[in-house]
Amino acid sequence: MSTVVRGRPRGFDADTALDRAVEVFWRQGYEGASLSDLTEAMGINRPSMYAAFGNKEELFRRAVARYAEADMAYARAALAQPTAYAVVETFLRANADALTRPDRPSGCLSVQGGLAEGGDSGRIASFLAESRLAGERELANRLSRAVAEGDLPTDTDAAALARYVMVVSEGNAVHAAAGAPRSALHATVDIALRALPVGGEGTE
Amino acid sequence: MSTVVRGRPRGFDADTALDRAVEVFWRQGYEGASLSDLTEAMGINRPSMYAAFGNKEELFRRAVARYAEADMAYARAALAQPTAYAVVETFLRANADALTRPDRPSGCLSVQGGLAEGGDSGRIASFLAESRLAGERELANRLSRAVAEGDLPTDTDAAALARYVMVVSEGNAVHAAAGAPRSALHATVDIALRALPVGGEGTE
């Protein structure tokens, strides 16, 4: 009822503190973000965080909600485009920009919020990224050979095409980890293959 | 020099133990897999693991190497296909199957090895997956409307197309988190857009 506060007023702004928490979770993931990391970035003490947000998991859920509202507004805007093509292109372009904003952590909180980049596992993430990149390079070499052999159009960017294939593969991995059935992954592959040059069976 | 062992022989097989470790890391990620989880699955004690593999990070690197050799053999096989199209299709098909093998953890160790699914954060992963799925559903609704409006071919599977778009988005997120530059992401979008029905600008 009454908007009057009774006791000592809060010494910090909860929304500002939440924004700082978003940054930390985004950069370090849920488990990788310790309470010390969070409260230090938020500029408040541990009991203040617990009084304001309940516990770490509640804080994370609030952070994701705020992220979806603020940092993914471009997605809702894209849906308002007049044509399906424009919807998809606008979304993917804005998404690419959002994933690489210089003033924000790289990537997407919804994807790597489950990561654990805290402490020692920074090296782990780098090691895994390098492993994936090695596969991408092998594929690029193979596709480059295909260009030289006339199997792909001469203006084909083999490295970009290899990266696209790996993106589809890794996106499917994210979906599979989330429980997507095999049929869904193959349906995605059906569509993804339409982006390849020449298409069809082949040697022809 | 001498292949003769000197002291008490090892009571377990290191390769078998490593295979078990792969399973645990694959399912729970690096940080999510505790030494207790690992040694229990490997059937050995903690000091035996340290004697055989050095430490947790070395064990993980060995596990990833073994994973790349055993569980990603299909990728090298795909590179041997005669045409570029066959290379890509064979890879993506085998990849989709590998990501959803019923007798193995879902997803890809190289992608979610950085995850932390241990203990409480199973709920976190589910929560994030549900968040992403909500966006996918919104996009599917929008594309479904486009089909109804004649903006997309009548035989278009709006849900599958939406899933494809999200796969590209999430794959790009993985790349961005690994440090890929903005231009690389847009080059991927360039290619991905070619898979869309009708293509081009649109309302036409």
Place this chain on the structure above:
DNA sequence: GTTGTTCAGTATCGAACGGTACAGAAATCG
């Protein structure tokens, strides 16, 4: 059989984790 070397198992280390009890400070109400 004795000696030397290696493995197995218990018990424990210090550090970091998420979470909280408690005392003092700052505000409004009567």
Place this chain on the structure above:
DNA sequence: CGATTTCTGTACCGTTCGATACTGAACAAC
């Protein structure tokens, strides 16, 4: 002015983490 209510800050809780001494047991060499 007390009295009451709420926030801040320190100091700490029990638990779990990765990693290790240390004691005995098991094997080969001599």
